Amino acid sequence: MTKIEKIVLSYSGGLDTSIILKWLQETYGCEVVTFTADLGQGEELEPARAKAEMSGVKDIRIVDLREEFVSDFVFPMLRANALYEGHYLLGSSIARPLIAKRLVDIAREVGADAIAHGATGKGNDQIRFELAVNALDPSIKVIAPWRQWNIRSRMQLLEYAEKHHIPVPSDKRGEAPFSIDANLLHTSTEGKILENPAEVAPDHVYQRTVDPVDAPDTPEIITIGFERGDPVSVNGKAMTPAALLTELNGLGGRHGVGRLDLVENRFIGMKSRGIYETPGGTILLSAHRGIESITLDRVAAHLKDEIMPRYAELIYNGFWFAPEREMLQALIDHSQAFVSGEVTLRLYKGSASVISRASPFSLYSADLVTFEESTIAFDHHDAEGFIRLNGLRLRSWAARNGR
Numbered sequence: 001m002t003k004i005e006k007i008v009l010s011y012s013g014g015l016d017t018s019i020i021l022k023w024l025q026e027t028y029g030c031e032v033v034t035f036t037a038d039l040g041q042g043e044e045l046e047p048a049r050a051k052a053e054m055s056g057v058k059d060i061r062i063v064d065l066r067e068e069f070v071s072d073f074v075f076p077m078l079r080a081n082a083l084y085e086g087h088y089l090l091g092s093s094i095a096r097p098l099i100a101k102r103l104v105d106i107a108r109e110v111g112a113d114a115i116a117h118g119a120t121g122k123g124n125d126q127i128r129f130e131l132a133v134n135a136l137d138p139s140i141k142v143i144a145p146w147r148q149w150n151i152r153s154r155m156q157l158l159e160y161a162e163k164h165h166i167p168v169p170s171d172k173r174g175e176a177p178f179s180i181d182a183n184l185l186h187t188s189t190e191g192k193i194l195e196n197p198a199e200v201a202p203d204h205v206y207q208r209t210v211d212p213v214d215a216p217d218t219p220e221i222i223t224i225g226f227e228r229g230d231p232v233s234v235n236g237k238a239m240t241p242a243a244l245l246t247e248l249n250g251l252g253g254r255h256g257v258g259r260l261d262l263v264e265n266r267f268i269g270m271k272s273r274g275i276y277e278t279p280g281g282t283i284l285l286s287a288h289r290g291i292e293s294i295t296l297d298r299v300a301a302h303l304k305d306e307i308m309p310r311y312a313e314l315i316y317n318g319f320w321f322a323p324e325r326e327m328l329q330a331l332i333d334h335s336q337a338f339v340s341g342e343v344t345l346r347l348y349k350g351s352a353s354v355i356s357r358a359s360p361f362s363l364y365s366a367d368l369v370t371f372e373e374s375t376i377a378f379d380h381h382d383a384e385g386f387i388r389l390n391g392l393r394l395r396s397w398a399a400r401n402g403r
Helices: 015-028 046-054 066-079 098-112 125-136 152-164 241-254 279-295 298-317 321-333 381-401
Strands: 006-010 031-038 060-064 112-118 141-143 179-182 188-189 219-225 230-234 259-265 271-277 341-346 352-359
Touching: 006 015, 006 098, 015 031, 015 125, 031 046, 031 098, 031 112, 031 179, 046 060, 060 098, 066 230, 066 279, 066 321, 098 112, 098 125, 125 141, 125 321, 219 241, 219 279, 230 241, 230 279, 241 279, 241 341, 279 298, 279 341, 298 321
Parallel strands: 006 031, 006 112, 031 060, 112 141
Antiparallel strands: 179 188, 188 271, 219 230, 219 341, 259 271, 341 352
């Protein structure tokens, strides 16, 4: 085993990472620095400090990353209208590169030669963490306990915790709980009954959204302001990125917006089923496409839609810091120069529908498209030549095929 002097652990304070902390101390016999990221998961994070102190940790980092998360990761992704496999708003995927970046930053600061994470060998997160570290500082070793230790079952995990006097919450002693990931963009839930895609997800799985059936019978109208592709205000009130997303989460959750029951293809090669809730992100996706519809040139908009699946797949697969993602981001960001204005949406029974949009940079011309008399010169006879030129290859093809 390579000699390790100091490790920075991505630490939530939960049962798994508490066990991992003890295992690292035992296995490597070195100092472990804990890092807990506040990404808006909605949990009290100070208990993580107390648990780390109980385990003898001297250097404990709890960092509020909510604004950086939304402004530097969520918003750039939303400029692309990114959806993995046509549905998933990438709530877990987009959080991992920021956590990895801060792990590397702390490792450099404290002189650690390794970082550690609690991702399992079956999941996507191990790939996302480690590819990010490869890109940011390949000299730092990555320790993945779930791929190294001899713990192979939940019972063995609990036995290890009891042997080392690690507190086990009463709800962890029975049946394995749902696996839940949460941040300011979304919540995801996997495991238990959800592992059977033929089973209907129980109501208690949902945490941020009411059932659309039980949502208010009266629609709510909201307006979102955009500048250069990024949302900057809700109902005329300017907000910071994290505050804006928090506000939209509340509005969307109240109306049952942003629920998704998805079977997805993991990068590692298996299918998995998860329940996602992304109320604010769903509203922003609809609003952003609404403002783009009047400010983007047709071919530019279509090009964006063509590259979007590739861009989303790069994020899902862990390539946020890869050169190809950065190249695509430059193209996407360039397209947003005139994506400014306001979009009005109706929130109702699980939907977020655009009902109006306006921009000082709009390419829409009512005078040009009107069926009534127009002041803009448009010769209808020009369409004949346009159609004949576009039909030339079709006429040649038809002639060859005997049509």
